[in-house]
Amino acid sequence: MNAIPASKDMIPGVSPDIYSADDFAKIAKIIYGAAGIVLPQGKAMLVYSRLAPLVRTTGSVTFGKYIELIGEDPAELNKAVAALTTNHTFFYREAHHFEHLANEVRPHVIEKLRNRQPVRIWSAGCSSGEETWSMIMTLFGPDRSTGLNMGRSDLRILATDIAPHAINKAEEARYAVKDLKPVPEALRRAWTTETGDDAVMADAMRSIVRFRLLNLHGDWPIKGKFDAIFCRNVMIYFDNPTKERLVKRFSDALAPNGFLYIGHSERVTGPAVNDFQLVGPTIYRRRAA
Incomplete structure (x- = not known):
């Protein structure tokens, strides 16, 4: 599964020290293993926007530190998976x-x-x-x-x-x-x-x-x-x-x-x-x- 974005400067205004292409690749691999969800290259911004609040609230500061956390804490991993799921639906759909x-x-x-x-x-x-x-x-x-x-x-x-x-x-x-x-x-x-x-x-x-x-x-x-x-x-x-x-x-x-x-x-x-x-x-x- 190739999930590494083409550019290291994935998110304008965000330092690669905070969130890098390597971070995205690791997160994509973790989420795939945990829930079977595929995060292709174009999802780098989505991953940042959905997980940044969790990075802040856990005091991780960087996505690299947060990746270490979800590797050790199943409850936090579940929160990350939930944050990355899409809940768009409506009554009587289809x-x-x-x-x-x-x-x-x-x-x-x-x-x-x-x-x-x-x-x-x-x-x-x-x-x-x-x-x-x-x-x-x-x-x-x-x-x-x-x-x-x-x-x-x-x-x-x-x-x-x-x-x-x-x-x-x-x-x-x-x-x-x-x-x-x-x-x-x-x-x-x-x-x-x-x-x-x-x-x-x-x-x-x-x-x-x-x-x-x-x-x-x-x-x-x-x-x-x-x-x-x-x-x-x-x-x-x-x-x-x-x-x-x-x-x-x-x-x-x-x-x-x-x-x-x-x-x-x-x-x-x-x-x-x-x-x-x-x-x-x-x-x-x-x-x-």
């Missing part, structure tokens, strides 16, 4: 995924729950929660009675992200009303309460979701199989070998005929490609054994 969830998956979910069978869905890389809440509103549907019954059944949503600040925002379950405009009005009316300029997610939804910190590049303390996994616009930050390993792990975590939803610019490739059938734009069904 709406065709939620239409498929409503039309193709929801009827089977309702049937399983009526038969007292468990349903498990994973929002992997949930960021600040907009994807997760969009999923749950879609599953619950516009009829509150049906949704409340689903919430009292064995339906559980796991939502994970590597960034603590994103998880905190997701758990707060409070967003600007204007941010929910992409969500169908019937779902907004059924499952959110407006208080001034904010909208709060309904308690019935909050009761079935568990937000957890998780590095997709590390161990997964997860038992059982999922009926669906959303991992969208996460793999764009990984190289091909990392993507292919992750897709294989998702395949192993999905129940037969379960669905994998990925981002619009992502594709299933590698050892798991024969495990899946493409059933819609960036929607894959796990083949039965």
Whole structure:
């Protein structure tokens, strides 16, 4: 992985004694090893702007000293990784995924729950929660009675992200009303309460979701199989070998005929490609054994 910028004078006004090309290369290698995130040459300025506050607050003074710190302190390394992740997301992003969830998956979910069978869905890389809440509103549907019954059944949503600040925002379950405009009005009316300029997610939804910190590049303390996994616009930050390993792990975590939803610019490739059938734009069904 070549991550060394062409020029040593990477950041105008910043001395190479503070932040050098060698520092950037070392950080890129550390972050790749910790989280699988690729930092190409053009990210030198981003790395500086995201990590400079951590360099200051830890008293490291230089990036070289900070690199020594994250090499010795796992907690500080986690902060560096979180600082370098991008948490851009919005409600009902890639709406065709939620239409498929409503039309193709929801009827089977309702049937399983009526038969007292468990349903498990994973929002992997949930960021600040907009994807997760969009999923749950879609599953619950516009009829509150049906949704409340689903919430009292064995339906559980796991939502994970590597960034603590994103998880905190997701758990707060409070967003600007204007941010929910992409969500169908019937779902907004059924499952959110407006208080001034904010909208709060309904308690019935909050009761079935568990937000957890998780590095997709590390161990997964997860038992059982999922009926669906959303991992969208996460793999764009990984190289091909990392993507292919992750897709294989998702395949192993999905129940037969379960669905994998990925981002619009992502594709299933590698050892798991024969495990899946493409059933819609960036929607894959796990083949039965």
